[in-house]
Amino acid sequence: MPTVKKDFTNVQVLFNNEIYPYHYLIGLKTPNQVCSYPGQFLQLRLLDKNQFLRKPFSIFDQESNVLKILYKIRGHVTKELSTLKEGDSLDIIYPLGQGFPASGARKVLLVSGGTGFAPLHFLAKRYADSSGVEVKFLIGSSGAEVLEFEKLLKPLGVKAIIATEDGSVGKKGVVTNLFKDISDIKEYIICSTGPVEMLKEIYSFAHSKGIKTYFSLESHFACGLGFCWGCAIETKNGSLRVCKEGPIFEGDLIAWEKI
Numbered sequence: 470m471p472t473v474k475k476d477f478t479n480v481q482v483l484f485n486n487e488i489y490p491y492h493y494l495i496g497l498k499t500p501n502q503v504c505s506y507p508g509q510f511l512q513l514r515l516l517d518k519n520q521f522l523r524k525p526f527s528i529f530d531q532e533s534n535v536l537k538i539l540y541k542i543r544g545h546v547t548k549e550l551s552t553l554k555e556g557d558s559l560d561i562i563y564p565l566g567q568g569f570p571a572s573g574a575r576k577v578l579l580v581s582g583g584t585g586f587a588p589l590h591f592l593a594k595r596y597a598d599s600s601g602v603e604v605k606f607l608i609g610s611s612g613a614e615v616l617e618f619e620k621l622l623k624p625l626g627v628k629a630i631i632a633t634e635d636g637s638v639g640k641k642g643v644v645t646n647l648f649k650d651i652s653d654i655k656e657y658i659i660c661s662t663g664p665v666e667m668l669k670e671i672y673s674f675a676h677s678k679g680i681k682t683y684f685s686l687e688s689h690f691a692c693g694l695g696f697c698w699g700c701a702i703e704t705k706n707g708s709l710r711v712c713k714e715g716p717i718f719e720g721d722l723i724a725w726e727k728i
């Protein structure tokens with residue numbers, strides 16, 4: 470499959486399902502197939518909706534020329550996106566950014582918070598297709614939408630361990646509380662995406678145990694294509710752009726005290 474970046478206008482909506490209040494899974498059919506890797510994202514623009522900047526969304530899944538995004542309604546664009554129906558069109562640029570690297574690890578711990586579930590679903594799918602890698606998936610969430618996320622993992626044969634802040638599903642509390650139940654955690658690498666406070670806590674735990682980590686970071690994007698530096702974060706190698714050198718960064722590279 471070619472790996473060039475593609476700018477597609479008139480991408481067709483195949484479905485746009487509300488899986489839980491404010492949470493949608495949308496399927497998009499692109500004119501051609503371009504290979505994307507877990508952790509990469511697309512930039513989306515609605516047609517005829519007065520949208521100034523494109524908006525970034527992680528790729529939740531790709532099967533040939535069908536891309537899926539899992540999104541939560543937050544503001545104007547996501548609200549308008551939720552109104553699209555089968556047969557409607559929009560415009561996207563993908564794949565963008567760097568995906569999770571091939572680590573060669575035999576045990577991988579995926580830890581998601583909120584809609585950070587989306588890129589890790591794609592990563593879990595890639596690992597499920599490659600034999601011999603043991604995958605554990607910890608999902609943290611503020612509430613019961615996590616049950617819908619769990620259902621999305623079932624076709625992959627990946628079992629989820631859940632923590633919710635309100636205790637409505639799984640263990641009550643934050644997702645990092647689940648680490649103590651994994652006795653062989655030092656044998657894993659951790660790939661995680663979610664709120665930055667969660668990522669900081671994970672890095673601090675992992676660093677103290679010598680566990681390798683990869684994080685997907687979110688920041689407010691302007692161009693999303695590497696031109697404006699509006700998304701830059703501080704790292705031990707100076708400023709790096711989340712949209713270009715990221716969004717996946719190795720934990721040891723990030724200047725955590727500055728983000």
Ligand SMILES: Cc1cc2nc3c(=O)[nH]c(=O)nc-3n(C[C@H](O)[C@H](O)[C@H](O)COP(=O)(O)OP(=O)(O)OC[C@H]3O[C@@H](n4cnc5c(N)ncnc54)[C@H](O)[C@@H]3O)c2cc1C
Pocket residue numbers: 510524525526527528538539540541542543544545546547548584587588686687688689690716
């Ligand atoms: C690399 C990357 C991948 C992303 N992947 C996904 C994804 O898979 N699914 C998904 O639902 N969202 C994802 N996002 C966030 C998504 O881009 C925003 O939800 C979207 O831009 C909101 O647009 P809006 O016009 O609806 O809301 P806006 O009007 O832009 O924002 C509404 C409110 O939400 C807040 N907000 C905006 N973006 C974020 C954010 N990233 N985190 C927390 N609060 C935010 C704003 O500060 C504001 O208060 C991703 C962001 C990045 C940078």
Ligand code: FES
Pocket residue numbers: 689690691692693694695696697698699700701710711712713
């Ligand atoms: S958003 Fe413009 S460089 Fe990243």
